[in-house]
Amino acid sequence: MTQKSLALISDNEAIKDSVAQAVDRFDDLSLETHSGTLSSVNGRACDLMGENDLLVFSFSGELNLETVSDLRRSAGSRGTLLALSDRDISLTEARALNKSGVDEILPYPIGQDELAEQIQRLMVDKSLLPTIYAPQPQRLGQIISVCPARGGIGASTLSINLADQLQGYSGIFRKRTRNKVAIVDLDLQFGTVATSLDLQSSSGLLRMAQDGVTPDRTFLQQSLVQHASGLEVLSAPEEFIPLDVLTREQVSALIETLRLEFDFVVIDLPRALVDWLGAVVTASDRMMMVGDSSVSSVRQACRLIEFFTKERLEPPVEIVISQETKPTFRSSQHVEAQKALERELRFWLPSDARHAKQALDRGQLLSQASGSCALSKAIRTMGRKIMNETMVGKTGLRNNAA
Template identity: 25%
Template sequence: MDKDQASETQVEAPSNEIIIAPLPRITLQAFCETPGVAATMQAVIADRRMDKAHARIQMGGPAAAVEAFRSAPTPNVIVVETVSDPATLVRHLETLSEACDAGTKVVVVGHVNDVQLYRDLIRRGVSEYLIAPLGTLDILRTLSELYVAPGARNLGRIIAVMGAKGGVGASTVSHNVAWAIARNLDASTVIVDLDIAFGTAGLDFNQDPPQGVAEAVFAPERLDANFLDRLLSRCSENLALLAAPAMLDRTCDLSEDAFDQLFDLLRASVPCVVLDVPHVWSAWVKRALISADEIVIVAAPELASLRNAKNLIDLMRAGRANDSGARLVLNQVGLPKRPEIDASEFAKALNVEVLSSIPFDAQLFGTAANNGQMIAEVQAGGKVNEAFVQIASALTGRGEAKRGKRGLFEPLVAKLKRRRA
């Protein structure tokens, strides 16, 4: 009934939190017997991690599952809830196993905490036995682990940073936060400039790589760990850049899933990925935000930013019911002669806490931008740099103490060696 279908090896995430991997393109059918489990399964298939999966739910339990697959092919995963006695359950599963295609995985949800039953089910090829009541994340974690290689470590964390409006400094924030994660928190990090036409990451890091994110997006058939390694430009010991070409020779009307393959590969290769998301609204931007592990909305303390930030935060709440909400960073605070909305009023209107308020300093930011430097390289001990370190710590769950050194490309190299072996 079960056949190993392990995914690519994963790497250690920056924090102690276990990141649940998005499921691959699978089919799933659930057969429930109680309204509670059916409602939980409905929440599971609505979660962002199930975006690629095709799932359906029906009532009837094991008997309905047996009937459904007498003459129909089985999906990749069958979830069966049972309230019957163990003997009846085993009888139904034996009948179901005769109809199951090779590789089909079966998860049983029961209402009895019975160790002997658990052992019997595992021995008969059932992938997992869960005990109701269950939370949405409990089922998501179980389904995700069906496609994770045994012994694989946690996935890398994706942090998406976007401005509530143009010109609020979201790119500057994302670049400096990525620098702080890599340098102050000692986590191998890749920053991805998603603004293919007008991206500034190359300028900010004083880099001019011949290849970058455009090659990854426009030639997906070539994209693998080795190709990605060649596209990355090293900025420091722990930080690499996937730069944008900032050229207008072709338009960037990208499909909704244009970056899926790249993000999946980065998740499995590097502990931390920071996305510099441009201030545009398209299907792929919405998908990139909703699928990220952490979202940072950068806003200026004025009305247009307030309105747009509210729309973005409300959308993220609706689309990410099982995740933490988007974080709010106020930038350019204290701009001379500009009337501003106080941070407390801003936070109250959005019903969120302000993660950090970054003071306006034209001399500091202008010098860094013109020299292709990070704020820490211009003024390491200032309040602005402290703000970026604080944001980095909050997003990764790490303290400021550095940990053992590890080369940026070590996960990629290790993966290549495993594949060659």
């Protein structure tokens, strides 16, 4: 059994007790505790990160993000950092912390089971990504997952064409693209991305399932197929495989590897609840929930959001209403839907069966088959909004406007 170690920096006695109790549950885990805060232990934090598998620190009130970024910068790819906040923190704060280099943030108090589980997870995750993991959070691409609330609503059509638009076309003939974009078809059994783009399906996900490989950069090079538009596609396998054959660790490694290579990664999800969905929920910067305003679709979307909330306190779900034109005034049904979903009905994709079918039949993107149709325009606008909200700083590094 390899011995692992955890270091804790905290001046909160209750937190020290909780962490000690959580560590006690693992025979192969040792703990060293340092009283103080991340900044008061000065340069020692960097050594602690290098010497231990996991560094946990607690903070109350405002945390100086620079202390965290300095620590991450000097520690480089070594060590995993878990922050325990003694108050509820907002999603914006959590994201800012993530971007500074904290791997996970948890609110305290937290259940003992949950704390032990998270510690165990953080110990495992990084060791799965030894060669490719270089925590340079500002450089990471955005992960956008697309989740259907009901069948045949147009979720895959959105995934494919949103991915296309996120390439950020410019120039007179819109030939130049600004962003590197990948689309991943995780609808393993019924995925349609490859056929919609008239591409050969790749055996990558099948190999991942059969051989249990943990995806890395080489895996991506072997498995991605480039579409003429520039989009890189990881398609669903041609053969039938059980949906739950992939593990969370594999899906998590796949996403983090993609994140390092692309500006945007769009993930088309199946209409099913499966364990590895947790890895997608955790990694997503945005989750587009695609449905319509019917009661059954809204109810299904609520159930999914509830499921995601178990994985992540505030899943970054945005609602897309498909096959409906945005109304000038919201009807009472729309208001009800908003209330139930606790979110605005943010994006609207008009019903445009003719052009959607035409593109599908030709195996083309909407931008190629009928760039000026209403559906194509709506997806283009959506892509622009997302790109605008993902600010590109002077250095060319991306930051989420959160």
